[in-house]
Amino acid sequence: MVRRLQAEIRQTKPFATLEAEAYLNLLRTADALFRGGEALLKPLQLSPPQYNVLRILRGAYPGGLACREVAERLLTKDPDITRLMDRLEHRGLITRARNQKDRRVITTRITPDGQQLLKQLDKPMLEMQEQQLGHLGQRKLRYLINLLETVRQKAG
Amino acid sequence: MVRRLQAEIRQTKPFATLEAEAYLNLLRTADALFRGGEALLKPLQLSPPQYNVLRILRGAYPGGLACREVAERLLTKDPDITRLMDRLEHRGLITRARNQKDRRVITTRITPDGQQLLKQLDKPMLEMQEQQLGHLGQRKLRYLINLLETVRQKAG
DNA sequence: TGACAATAGTCGTTTTAACGACTATATTAG
DNA sequence: CTAATATAGTCGTTAAAACGACTATTGTCA
Structure with missing residues (x-):
């Protein structure tokens, strides 16, 4: 995925602005996380x-x-x-x-x-989130959350 | 949006883990940004x-x-x-x-x-991204990008 | 009170997305 | 060289989402 994004950058041109780069990164990262959740839901036929x-x-x-x-x-x-x-x-x-x-x-x-049905999903969801985000560590996670909330205040 | 999220937190319970909180925040923030872009596309009938x-x-x-x-x-x-x-x-x-x-x-x-058609959209897109994310400043933007890329390496 | 507006939900239709099966062309192995 | 396999793209069908119009119930105010 990262490789893919880098390839795209190389191919077109560097992002016009830092904001554009952050924008795309946010969307792509969210998409990656989202797919993780989706994969857990699919076996249960739940969207x-x-x-x-x-x-x-x-x-x-x-x-x-x-x-x-x-x-x-x-x-x-x-x-x-x-x-x-x-x-x-x-x-x-x-x-x-x-x-x-x-x-x-x-x-x-x-x-x-x-x-x-929900209960069945609770543990897998937490485990997936842990795997996807846990490596950042508490400190960076808090900072990330903080940044995201700030953004949403302005953009949401 | 933020109010909405806080309301939801209050109603259910605090997040089970920091990772879960970051996960949801990421998805919601991306959604907010996404809707901004969507709104620019709609008048041109472009998905x-x-x-x-x-x-x-x-x-x-x-x-x-x-x-x-x-x-x-x-x-x-x-x-x-x-x-x-x-x-x-x-x-x-x-x-x-x-x-x-x-x-x-x-x-x-x-x-x-x-x-x-694309050229028509370039400026509005940049302006929207600037408005949504510019307030963070270069330093935080870079850090955010950095965090997101790290996450995507692991999750994507 | 009685007309008018607001709100909650539903329905009809069109557009998109998701999934799998299928055709045509190319590549590879025996 | 031929059979088997892989790859590129398309098509059929079903399920969701998007958008607008519509019905029923409630609230408001002259």
Whole structure:
């Protein structure tokens, strides 16, 4: 991957700005990490957004969340949550019930099956993250987190 | 965005590990930056992968590249390059010609139209990156790049 | 109260991505 | 030289994501 990026640099030309270099690096590194997670999910037939929704719902358990709340925590648009939820419900990983107080909202909860699925993934995820990032050491990790949060404050 | 992330942390629980925190931060920050680029592309009806392919081809100009070479530099699988190229060719942004020496390969080149489209985007992209990342300053930017490359060496 | 606006969620459609199977050409080994 | 294997690219199908329009319910205010 690094070799690939270097090859590309050589081939085109050095980055126009340091910012451009950081930008591309950030995207590529995130992509590499992302693929690691994706690989763990695939055997369980779970897409990354589905996994994220389940985690969000686990965080709210034993309470539930409205579609809108899930969409907010997720980085996606509302309209697509519905069908994503459809698939999760169909697999028995979540349940949905119309709220009695405000009959517009539908409260979604994670089921025991859903929780078990997540639990299965917890350790592998942590191990993968440890392998991908642990070599930096606590000090550099903290600094990296710090930098990223700063960037997101400006860019997000 | 930051507020959103903090809210999520509060709601679930602090991250299990520092690595997990860095992992999520990296993904979210990359997503934020990515959306910035996407927004610049949308008015021109160009998807991020299409943009990347055009940039790769510009780097190779006046030469061309085989599908496989483009796929290598891109982070995507081969099979999908074909149709992506189809759309670019249909819009006159690239041309394709079967190689005479090895008749299996198809050499793809960027057209003047394609180059002009890219040129239109160069300045806005740099400006966006400057706005998103410039506030860090050269020193921190270099360090960030350094950290990211280290991570990618291990994770990519 | 009754009209109007806002909000929650769903649905229809189009575009992209993902995965696997398939064709054509080239390379290699016996 | 031929059979087997590898490589380049394409195609078919299914699954997701993107975008907009639509329905139902609630809230607001004249």
